[in-house]
Amino acid sequence: MKSSSLSPSVEDYLKAVYSLNEGGGPASTNELARLLAVQPGSVSGMIRRMAEDGLLRHEPYRGVRLTEEGSREALKILRRHRIIESFLVQRLGYDWDDVHAEAERLEHAASERLIEAMADALGHPATDPHGAPIPTRAGRIDPTPTNRLDEVKPGSTVTVRSVADEDPVRLRYLKSVGLVPGAKAAVWKGGGEEGALTVTVEGGAGPLRIERNVASRVTVSTDP
Ligand SMILES: [Zn+2]
The missing domain is CATH 1.10.10.10 (Winged helix-like DNA-binding domain superfamily/Winged helix DNA-binding domain)
Known part of the structure; x- marks a missing residue:
């Protein structure tokens, strides 16, 4: 197909x-x-x-x-979506909270030729503006495992890898507290099942209280 x-x-x-x-x-x-x-x-x-x-x-x-074919097709759509978002931010000056809905529409319409021209113009970025890995043209995607921020053990130091991109309000909040891809943070308290996390972001203001439903939409790698 x-x-x-x-x-x-x-x-x-x-x-x-x-x-x-x-x-x-x-x-x-x-x-x-x-x-x-x-x-x-x-x-x-x-x-x-x-x-x-x-x-x-x-x-x-x-x-x-x-199936394998279904995965291949899904990765093509993710590539289109993430390259469009990257292009809108890097070349057209959009904010990171303002590109997802546009990409949701354009991903169905953009030709492979247009997507590859955008990727060339951007120098083939590895990740989109929200830190999500961009599948290669051959359909490979970075397999590095990540954790959800709300599942990290208290006392851990983490690096933010990506943030879920569908909610502009959450994206603006995350930027305002410095929880963006590449940011380093220390997790002090994980709270219980219901509780919020206490987090300090490197170079940011004092400890933050991050609600669990927000933390669950942030992926991180745990630093040794
Ligand atoms: Zn998106």
Whole structure:
């Protein structure tokens, strides 16, 4: 199947399944419905068609996983999305909190020629403005494992790798406290299941209280 024959909604499903599979398990119908903001009933029909097209396969009672072909297509869309965001920030002066919605639209329309011209113009960046790795043209993506900030043990020093990019308010907040890709931070308190984290950002103002739902959308590597 050629990527040009995939509809925008199939492309959105591929991205959603890819991100849920990244957590290690299959993507359930309910998780997909929540992520795509659609009814579970419409998810079932779509995943049946995508399974028939060889893009994903069912694990009975658990959910779906992308096939190799499905992964390849998902990585192409992620490449388009992340290069568009990089171009908007680096070349057109957009802020990092202002590019995701634009990229969500353009990723379905941009030709491979345009994406590769943008990548050339940018010097083939390894990550997008939010720190997410950009898959290569050959479909490879940086496999370096990361942790969620809310799962780090108190007493750890971490480097921020990436931040989830879909919420502009959260992105503005994270920038205002210096929790941006490359920033180093010390985690003092992890709180309980419900609790907030206490974090100090290198070069930033005093200890910060970071809500757990915000910390869960920040990925970090733990420094030795
Ligand atoms: Zn985005």
